[in-house]
Amino acid sequence: MALMPKRMKHRKWFRGRLRGEAHRGNTVSFGEYGLQCLDLGWITARQIEAGRVAATRALAGEGKVYIRIFPHKPVTSTPEETRMGKGKGEPEFYVATVKPGTVLFEIGGAPFAKAKKALARISHKMPVNCRLVERKHKI
Amino acid sequence: MDLLVIKVEKREKLGSRECRKLREAGRIPVSLYGLERPQLSLSIERDYAHEIFDKQVHLVDLELNGEGQQALVTDVQFDALGDEILHVDFSRVQRDKPVTVQVAIDYEGHAKGIADGGVVNYVENDLEVECLPRHIPDKIVVDVTSLGLGDNLAISDLTLPEGVKALADAETVIVTVAFPTAAEPSDGDGEEDDETVGAAPTAPKAEDEE
Known part of the structure; x- marks a missing residue:
């Protein structure tokens, strides 16, 4: 089951405009390796789920997958063959908005080679460019 | 434990604009404070800043105008992608006091x-x-x-x-x-979800939208 909000204050949102870089959620915090987004974009709940499944299978029971993003934003669409007017369409799916620097997924408890393979599999499912990052130690 | 000797220069002009120019010139703005002495705005070469973080150096010897001063690396700030070091905090230490x-x-x-x-x-x-x-x-x-x-x-x-x-x-x-x-992961449609732990508390909130 794809992720979606439990309840919403407003069913339909403006599309908004993406700009800037991620100043939060941009460090590997739970696992040892992470997949960092390099672009601005929307990641749908289905894409997140596809990434999770791909990573789980690549890890083959070893390690743990952490999802660091959540699809909060509803996206609406109007049905085909619809005449102009009649208002905004109905929510069709949910997306997570991501900025350069956002850590999308993390993997913990797996050796580097396996984590790298799993994160590469996830990146193939993502609509944005990604790269592997390692956890940084505090100083 | 490494004691890295770093040559520092005093920053005459302060502010974000000057710091940006400094970074473009290959230097990193740093601050030195502690021991109830005045805070100093300094700069170091970028390579030193990366060496501090990569080698996990904690104690450094800051050399300002020929005078040495032992300092502890307190904080290292990175840019959004985590590649470039933006600023480093140093705090003065006493040799005989635990830190x-x-x-x-x-x-x-x-x-x-x-x-x-x-x-x-x-x-x-x-x-x-x-x-x-x-x-x-x-x-x-x-x-x-x-x-x-x-x-x-x-x-x-x-x-x-x-x-x-x-x-x-x-x-x-x-x-x-x-x-x-x-x-074990099932064969088909991605229904398995037990192995995944969603990190909901740290997930970006909705205020990211414009």
Whole structure:
């Protein structure tokens, strides 16, 4: 089951405009390796789920997958063959908005080679460019 | 423990615009404070800043106008992508007074519990320790090879260097080899969801939207 909000204050949102870089959620915090987004974009709940499944299978029971993003934003669409007017369409799916620097997924408890393979599999499912990052130690 | 000698220059012009120019010129703005003496705005070469972080150097010798000053690396700020160092904080230290620092834990080996299907969970990646500045270790090496399924290591199991005291509770677990919790991945449609832990508390909130 794809992720979606439990309840919403407003069913339909403006599309908004993406700009800037991620100043939060941009460090590997739970696992040892992470997949960092390099672009601005929307990641749908289905894409997140596809990434999770791909990573789980690549890890083959070893390690743990952490999802660091959540699809909060509803996206609406109007049905085909619809005449102009009649208002905004109905929510069709949910997306997570991501900025350069956002850590999308993390993997913990797996050796580097396996984590790298799993994160590469996830990146193939993502609509944005990604790269592997390692956890940084505090100083 | 390394004592890195870094030549610093005083920053005459302050502010974000000047800092940006400084970074473009290959230098990093730094601050030095502590011991109830005035704060100084300084700059160092970029290579030194990266060396500090990459080698996990805690204690440095800042050389300003020919005078040395021992200082502790207190904070390192990165850009959004985590590539470039933007700023470094140094705090003055007294040689005979203990300091509190975060020291990296370096896990070595392949836990034998993994072969039985266990998942290694590195609970702590850094350890807060108290020691004299000259005793600060670069890292604490922990061998996890002997950990079987269901085993764990606590801070009390660590052998810390002489003069170094861990501040956290001795019973605090730093690494565990947990039992596998999920069933084998199913064949088809991505219905398995037990192995995934969503990190909801840290997920970006909706205020990111314009």
